[in-house]
Amino acid sequence: MRADIQEILLDEEALEKRVSELGAKISEEYFGKNPILIGILKGSAVFLSDLMRKITIPVEIDFLKASSYGSAAQSCGVVQLENDLSIEVKNRTIILVEDIVDTGNTVKYLLERFSGLGAADVKICSLLNKKGRREQIVAPDYIGFEIPNAFVVGYGLDYAQKYRNLPYIGILKKEIYQ
Numbered sequence: 001m002r003a004d005i006q007e008i009l010l011d012e013e014a015l016e017k018r019v020s021e022l023g024a025k026i027s028e029e030y031f032g033k034n035p036i037l038i039g040i041l042k043g044s045a046v047f048l049s050d051l052m053r054k055i056t057i058p059v060e061i062d063f064l065k066a067s068s069y070g071s072a073a074q075s076c077g078v079v080q081l082e083n084d085l086s087i088e089v090k091n092r093t094i095i096l097v098e099d100i101v102d103t104g105n106t107v108k109y110l111l112e113r114f115s116g117l118g119a120a121d122v123k124i125c126s127l128l129n130k131k132g133r134r135e136q137i138v139a140p141d142y143i144g145f146e147i148p149n150a151f152v153v154g155y156g157l158d159y160a161q162k163y164r165n166l167p168y169i170g171i172l173k174k175e176i177y178q
């Protein structure tokens, strides 16, 4: 798998450090609020499992499966929700946990959906922010790292379902997806 990676953007140490910082910040800012962390599958699975263990206040965990990609490296813009929540979100404090915000279509859709369900507050925590390709006006409230406009994999992020298990985040060689 390493041979398919052009460059390591964020190594294990950098990820660990930043995720710890985010966990500490969330623990402080959400004290007494009993938030629900909702991971957007599958990409956020690794980030969420590390992040939740750095949070020191009570939290609930749930997952949603959303996809806008199919198996291409370009978002098709249409967000599909493949499963629904098991927790009642009305009047609850929600933190949507994403691997990356790219065009913004996914989080825009989810923000509208949760407001519609009567959540008291919805914020976005995204490990990565790729501002260069935005199609929607949305900004994550908590960001791990700003990254350049490149296709990245690892630490949960995939290309055609591969590379999620890489312990670092790397830029995928163009010849793999072109």
Ligand code: IMP
Residues within 6 Å of the ligand: 040, 043, 068, 069, 075, 098, 099, 100, 101, 102, 103, 104, 105, 106, 107, 130, 150, 151, 152, 153, 157, 158, 159
């Ligand atoms: P958006 O709806 O375009 O903001 O895309 C959000 C989703 O697209 C993310 O949750 C990822 O699953 C996927 N995605 C966007 N950019 C990348 C990337 O560079 N590598 C892997 N997946 C990506």
Ligand code: MG
Residues within 6 Å of the ligand: 040, 041, 042, 043, 044, 099, 100
């Ligand atoms: Mg995703």
